Amino acid sequence: MTDKAALRLRMRAARLRFAPAEAIRVDPAFLVRLRPGQVIASYRPTGGEADPGPLERAAITAGCVLALPRIVDRATPLRFLAWTPGQPLDIGPFGLEQPPTHAAELVPAIILTPLVAFDRAGGRLGQGMGYYDRCFILHRDSWRVGVAWSVQETPRVPVDPWDVPCHAVATEKEWITP
DSSP states (O other), rough: OOOHHHHHHHHHHHHHHOOSOOOOOOOOHHHHHHOOEEEEEEOOOTTOOOHHHHHHHHHHHHHHHEEEEEEEOSSSSSEEEEEOOSSOOOOOOOGHHHHHSSBOOOOOEEEEEEOOOEESSOEOOOOOOHHHHHHHHHTSSSSEEEOOOOOOOOOOOOOOTTTOOOOOOSSSSSSSSS
C-alpha cells in the first residue's frame, strides 16, 4: 500500500470518528477576498467531510454566487455549475449531490475543496481520483481553500509532481495560510 493510500485510510477513519464542537472557521482572510457577483465553488459534504456551510453563508452575505462540482465520469473534468441553497440536487457518481446538467457552468474565483488530509505547507490529499488537481490546472487563477477538520492535519502530505497545493486551509480551530 502506498503512503497516500495508508494516509487516506487513517484520515478517513479519523474524520468519521470526529465529533466537532465548532463549525468551520470563517477568517478575515477569506472575507476580504469576497466581492459581489464573484463565484465561489463549494461542495456538499459526504463521508464525514467538513461542512463548508459557514464559508458559503459568508459568501452569500457578501453577494457572491455559489457553484457546486458536477462529475460525469473519471475521464471528464469536473465542472462547476450554479447552485442556490435549497435548490434540488441530483445524485451523481460516488453518491455526490450535484446540480442538474442544465445549470449554468461558472468559473470560480475561489474553490472550497474537501480534504482527506492536509499539512501546514498547503499539501493536500483528496479522494485520489485527481478531479481537483485537474480542475486547479484549468482554473489557475482561482484561490484554493481546503476545508477539513483539525484531526485531518498530518506533519507532511506525500506529494507527487501533479499535486496542486492549497493557498489556505480552513478548520474548526484555525485558518492556515502556508
